Amino acid sequence: MAKDDDAGEDAPALLALGESKGSVSGIPLRYLTRHGIIAGSTGTGKSRAMQVLAEQLANSGVHVFVSDVKGDASGFCAPAFVQDDESETPSETETKWNERNKLAPFEPQSFGVNYWSASERFIPFRFSVASVGSVLFSRLLSLNPTQESHLAIAFSYAKKNSIPLDTPEQLLDVLDALVSTNQRGISPSSISVIQRKIIALQESGLERMFGKPSVRLEDLGGLNVLNLSDARSDMAVTMAPAFLLQKLFASLPEVGDVETPQFVIFFDEAHYLFKDANKSLKDLMVTMLKQIRSKGVSVFFVTQDVTDIPDEILGQLSTKIIFSQKPMTEKGNARLKALAKSFPKAGFDIMEALKGLPPGTALLSTLADGGSQTVPLQVKVFAPATTMSVVPDDALRKACDPALLKKYAKRDAAPKAAPKAKAPAAPAPKPETRAKPPTQNPKPATRPQPVPSAPPTPKPAPAAQVQPVRVKEVVKEVIVEKKVVKRTGPGILDALLGGLLKLLQFILKAAGMVVTALIIKPLKSFYKYLTKKPVRMLYFLLLLLILYVIFINWAIVQGFLDSLRL
Ligand SMILES: Nc1ncnc2c1ncn2[C@@H]1O[C@H](COP(=O)(O)OP(=O)(O)OP(=O)(O)O)[C@@H](O)[C@H]1O
Ligand SMILES: [Mg+2]
Known part of the structure; x- marks a missing residue:
């Protein structure tokens, strides 16, 4: 209609x-x-x-x-x-x-x-991170199911402990807290991956869409x-x-x-x-x-x-x-x-x-x-x-x-997470330089309460200030460490073996290309040629049959050829 x-x-x-x-x-x-x-x-x-x-x-x-x-x-x-x-x-x-x-x-x-x-x-x-929800946030970060379950734990941990979850920065803090308080079922390496992805998201410019x-x-x-x-x-x-x-x-x-x-x-x-x-x-x-x-x-x-x-x-x-x-x-x-x-x-x-x-x-x-x-x-x-x-x-x-x-118009100042020493969120490259996890569980009362309209604190506590940088530092350290490994890298034997392996790969690849060009491709074209018209296939099968008959009667054929030569 x-x-x-x-x-x-x-x-x-x-x-x-x-x-x-x-x-x-x-x-x-x-x-x-x-x-x-x-x-x-x-x-x-x-x-x-x-x-x-x-x-x-x-x-x-x-x-x-x-x-x-x-x-x-x-x-x-x-x-x-x-x-x-x-x-x-x-x-x-x-x-x-x-x-x-x-x-x-x-x-x-x-x-x-x-x-x-x-x-x-x-x-x-x-939007506040909490209103986006852990499922959509996980999909946004392309997390795998294990990481997705870690993020779900972080969201429910924040809710249970009345920790505000408005910005990605606060989510990073909550993830840190999961590790530092040794929450059951938490793998620091998964947390570390999630944190890296959140930092990448922050740097993508999407951060401005989060908050209160x-x-x-x-x-x-x-x-x-x-x-x-x-x-x-x-x-x-x-x-x-x-x-x-x-x-x-x-x-x-x-x-x-x-x-x-x-x-x-x-x-x-x-x-x-x-x-x-x-x-x-x-x-x-x-x-x-x-x-x-x-x-x-x-x-x-x-x-x-x-x-x-x-x-x-x-x-x-x-x-x-x-x-x-x-x-x-x-x-x-x-x-x-x-x-x-x-x-x-x-x-x-x-x-x-x-x-x-x-x-x-x-x-x-x-x-x-x-x-x-x-x-x-x-x-x-x-x-x-x-x-x-x-x-x-x-x-x-x-x-x-x-x-x-x-x-x-005015983005509310996001309350910072409680200042506290934390365990490394990533498998620590330099464990001795890191703070030990606190032995006591942070209690909700000691954590910052959501203060949506609170004016920014003139002098935030040093730990709270350092915290976001710390997470970024973990990422940086991992990257730096990767570079170092590269620099001091493989010895002469490794290089030789690597070279041989590459040569072998090259030979195999070249052989594959030759076989494809000389055998597989002509066979394919021949097969296409045959299947285009059914009669061609019939002739081909007939030819095969004749060859087969000649082959199994080779003695007779040879005798016949000899008699011709005489
Ligand atoms: N219903 C209409 N009445 C009057 N003019 C129209 C109408 N539809 C289209 N036009 C004319 O065509 C122009 C292009 O239309 P419109 O912007 O809707 O295209 P579009 O399909 O959305 O293009 P794009 O994919 O580039 O966004 C308009 O600026 C207008 O001049
Ligand atoms: Mg348009």
């Missing part, structure tokens, strides 16, 4: 996407409770279609969250154009838009919208845009949406099948979502995406290439808005074919249509009442009511709720 021709009084709310054969085409709001996709090559109109849908969802009271990687979805706070009441004649743009939207009276509009960023540029989109105040769900009501245009090379682009999914997943109650979505998330440039994700992180995201629907959350992937999205997700999509696609790779072509096949038969060649749609026109297919997919319609997408231009940062900040800007 994509047209509203016979929409009556009780007809479900329809999000008007555009015009198709003289009628308004769109998506019934109730089918937006399932995930969807907006795909198409660059410049075909994906972001505008997203804008049109987001505007109407916001007008229907649905909470909308747009993850905007390029910053071109900034226009929600400004109307498409400012109507000049004085002027009798409409402007050129006004005429153009009115023409495009003649079926849906065009009314420029602006929205109250909050802009978030992974930096301090707008409202900082920040952590984003609160109640502050994500209405229309929200996460502008990631200043973080495109960062892992933040992958992680910020994953953190949001985790937050929604963990906080929202199950609502089952609902009539309207509560939350719709648009992931523009969705390929970034999976770009830097390792396999286990991807798997986790796929699981979350599969299950989050029952919490009233639906997700729209906006992407240039359908190859970007994992198959398991593509199989779950109900609403498909597909603009012209020019697949560059064989894989892309195969996915496009699969996508075309996933539509029911239309009166035209879907694959061909997908290749040749004009910009701003898409194929739209949604769910039908029986749960099947509707026949795709060519829809000329309406122009958005808000501006398509990129809005300057100043105006975006002005549009934000000042209370939220104030609330999230």
